[in-house]
Structure formats: structure tokens, C-alpha cells
Amino acid sequence: MNPLTPVISPAQIDAVRQLINEAYQVVVLTHMSPDGDAMGSSLAMRHYLEGLGKRVSVVVPNSFPDFLAWLPKANEHIIYESQRQDADALLEQADLVICTDFNDPKRIGALGEKMLSLSCKKMMIDHHLFPADFPDLTISYPACPSTCELVYRLITCLSPLASNLSPEIATCIYTGMMTDTGNFSFNSNYPEMYQIVGELVAAGVNKDEIYNRVFNAYSADRMRLMGYCLYQKMKIFPEHHTALIYLSRKELYRFNFQSGDAEGIVNLPLQIKDVHYSVFMREDKVNPTELALSGGSKTKIKISLRSQGNRPVNVFAKDVFGGGGHANASGGEYYGPLSEAVQRFKDHYREYFTGEVE
Ligand code: 5GP
Ligand code: MN
Numbered sequence: 001m002n003p004l005t006p007v008i009s010p011a012q013i014d015a016v017r018q019l020i021n022e023a024y025q026v027v028v029l030t031h032m033s034p035d036g037d038a039m040g041s042s043l044a045m046r047h048y049l050e051g052l053g054k055r056v057s058v059v060v061p062n063s064f065p066d067f068l069a070w071l072p073k074a075n076e077h078i079i080y081e082s083q084r085q086d087a088d089a090l091l092e093q094a095d096l097v098i099c100t101d102f103n104d105p106k107r108i109g110a111l112g113e114k115m116l117s118l119s120c121k122k123m124m125i126d127h128h129l130f131p132a133d134f135p136d137l138t139i140s141y142p143a144c145p146s147t148c149e150l151v152y153r154l155i156t157c158l159s160p161l162a163s164n165l166s167p168e169i170a171t172c173i174y175t176g177m178m179t180d181t182g183n184f185s186f187n188s189n190y191p192e193m194y195q196i197v198g199e200l201v202a203a204g205v206n207k208d209e210i211y212n213r214v215f216n217a218y219s220a221d222r223m224r225l226m227g228y229c230l231y232q233k234m235k236i237f238p239e240h241h242t243a244l245i246y247l248s249r250k251e252l253y254r255f256n257f258q259s260g261d262a263e264g265i266v267n268l269p270l271q272i273k274d275v276h277y278s279v280f281m282r283e284d285k286v287n288p289t290e291l292a293l294s295g296g297s298k299t300k301i302k303i304s305l306r307s308q309g310n311r312p313v314n315v316f317a318k319d320v321f322g323g324g325g326h327a328n329a330s331g332g333e334y335y336g337p338l339s340e341a342v343q344r345f346k347d348h349y350r351e352y353f354t355g356e357v358e
Contacts, residue, residue, distance in 0.1 A: 065260020
């Protein structure tokens with residue numbers, strides 16, 4: 001293996017080693033509606049720590065999409081929404097909690113409150129801006145395109161022998177690197193990324209199969225929903241190079257909506273020449289763990305934003321929809337009717353979607 005530029009400092013590596021050495025029971029948490037990077041980073045940590053003889057479970061706030069269920073041990077994830085007692089028992093026994101791919105307890109709802117109430121050690125491994133100050137140890141690198149790449153760097157610093165990178169760990173890491181870069185089509189232009197990919201393939205990753213499992217796994221309903229969005233629902237605001245798609249729950253039901261079906265729809269309008277900003281909104285139910293946040297509203301609108309080039313959308317996400325995220329991929333939520341969220345978008349997008357910034 002050629003050495004990579006050190007990203008995580010030696011002092012942090014030592015601190016991680018100490019936290020791991022002192023722990024036997026470990027719980028790994030990742031964010032709501034887990035994506036490939038969330039699933040990949042939590043499972044890679046699980047496999048790595050199990051290889052060191054630890055007892056490890058992964059707890060997620062809600063269910064994960066089918067196209068990620070093949071990841072090794074994904075089906076052993078404990079889902080907080082439906083298995084709260086089991087999860088609480090594990091959390092209460094944990095010596096160490098590791099939070100991957102999220103920067104704030106608010107991103108995991110009621111699970112975050114439970115986590116904060118625990119006296120055990122906590123560690124964060126993440127790549128979102130502005131990490132909240134709750135863990136004993138924070139490994140946060142917003143410049144890193146995926147948490148999975150950070151996990152790769154961490155594991156290979158902790159255990160430099162290539163033989164420590166099992167095919168399971170490598171598969172989980174590759175999946176998150178692939179999904180958080182749109183199959184290496186954004187945030188992906190530096191040689192070390194491909195050095196890492198080379199090492200992962202050497203460790204047993206079948207990258208073509210992973211691509212197929214993740215990106216060619218749509219249901220016919222999902223494909224039709226995509227067609228409906230593009231044909232009937234996409235509005236383009238040419239003077240601001242912006243596209244908007246929004247869907248009510250009624251529309252989602254018409255296409256037998258399943259968790260994960262909305263994934264990627266927000267990216268589609270960016271394939272249009274001269275569309276540089278894309279906004280996707282869908283109506284969702286407020287789940288019981290979020291009632292406190294909703295101010296009595298029974299509907300929640302989930303907003304996804306994407307952009308190309310030097311056109312950040314995270315400021316809009318934060319200011320207009322109380323969310324955040326990365327410059328080119330962010331999101332937020334609105335508690336109230338869909339029509340109000342759409343109006344809020346229309347009232348504000350002109351101020352923010354003004355073209356490339358310096
Ligand atoms: P997605 O559109 O895939 O749901 O989210 C894209 C990115 O936006 C996520 O990786 C996350 O960084 C950010 N994001 C999405 N929803 C929220 C939210 O409600 N609050 C915050 N702070 N960030 C969000
Ligand atoms: Mn991520």
C-alpha cells in the first residue's frame with residue numbers, strides 16, 4: 001500500500017485506539033433514512049470492531065432502503081422506531097457509542113435524546129460541516145467526500161496490514177464512497193480516491209456488482225414515479241437555472257411508494273443543460289418520535305436540494321428550511337402543508353440561487 005496523505009492526526013488516531021481498547025460493548029449509530037454512506041460507514045465500523053473481538057450492534061432511527069439490504073449484516077441493524085426496547089437495552093450496556101455520518105443528535109430524533117442521556121464514551125466520525133459538541137472524540141472532516149473514506153483512512157491507520165481489510169469491510173466502505181460521489185461523478189477528482197478504490201478492489205470488492213445492486217435495483221413503480229415526476233411535475237425556472245419537483249402523499253401512494261424510492265429523483269433535473277439547481281419536496285407523515293418538533297402539524301415536508309459547481313445550496317437549506325448539509329447536496333424539513341413549503345421556496349429561491357460564487 002502506498003501511504004495516503006495523513007488526514008486524521010496521529011493524536012486522534014491514538015485517542016481512537018484508546019477508546020476502542022477500553023470498550024467491549026459498542027453501539028454504532030447512523031442517521032435517519034440511512035443512505036449508502038450511512039449504512040456503509042456504520043457496517044464497516046461494525047465489521048472492523050468485531051474483528052477485534054468487540055460485541056457490536058448498529059442502531060438506526062428508521063428503516064433503510066431495500067437496495068442496501070444486501071450489505072453484509074445490514075439485516076441485523078436494530079431499527080429504533082420499531083425495536084426501541086432492544087435498542088435502549090443495548091445502549092444502556094454500551095461502553096462506547098460511535099456516531100457515523102451525522103453531525104448532530106437532532107439528525108437521529110428520539111435516538112439522539114437517548115444517546116445524550118448515556119454516560120458512556122462517545123465518538124463521532126463524520127464529514128458534515130459544523131459538528132455539534134457532544135462527543136468525547138470528534139473525527140470530522142467536511143472536505144472528505146464520504147464518511148466511508150474517513151473510515152477507510154481511520155481503519156488503515158489503526159491496523160496498517162492490508163490483511164486487516166476484510167472483503168466485508170471493503171465492500172461497506174466502497175458502497176458509501178460510491179454513493180456519496182454519485183458513482184465518482186462529483187467530489188471525486190483527486191488521485192488518492194482511486195488509490196483507495198484500488199486497495200478496496202484488492203481486498204475483495206466487486207465494484208461492478210455493487211454498482212448493479214445499488215443503481216440497477218429500482219422497482220417498476222419507482223421507475224414510473226420517476227417518469228411521472230419528469231413528465232408531469234417538473235417545473236423549470238429558467239432565469240434562475242432552477243428545477244422544482246414536489247409530490248403529495250396521494251401521488252406517492254399512487255406509485256406504491258417505498259422507503260428509498262425518492263432517492264436520486266432530485267438529481268435528475270441536473271441532467272438538463274442550463275439547470276444548475278434542483279429542489280425536490282415530498283410530503284411525509286410526522287412520526288411519533290418527532291411530534292415535539294412538529295408544533296402539532298401532522299405533515300412534514302422533506303426537502304432535498306442539489307446543485308452543480310460553485311453554487312452552494314446549504315445556506316438556502318439552513319435559512320429557509322432549518323436544515324443544512326453540503327454545498328452541493330443539502331436538505332431540510334418543513335412542518336405544515338406542502339403548498340406552504342412550495343410557497344416558501346418560491347418566495348426565497350431568487351435571493352439564493354444567483355449563480356456561481358467566487
Ligand atoms: P438528502 O437530500 O439526500 O435527504 O440529503 C442530502 C444531505 O443534506 C444530507 O447528506 C445531509 O447532509 C443534508 N440534510 C438533509 N436533510 C437535512 C436536515 O433536515 N437537516 C440538516 N441539517 N441537514 C440535512
Ligand atoms: Mn455521507
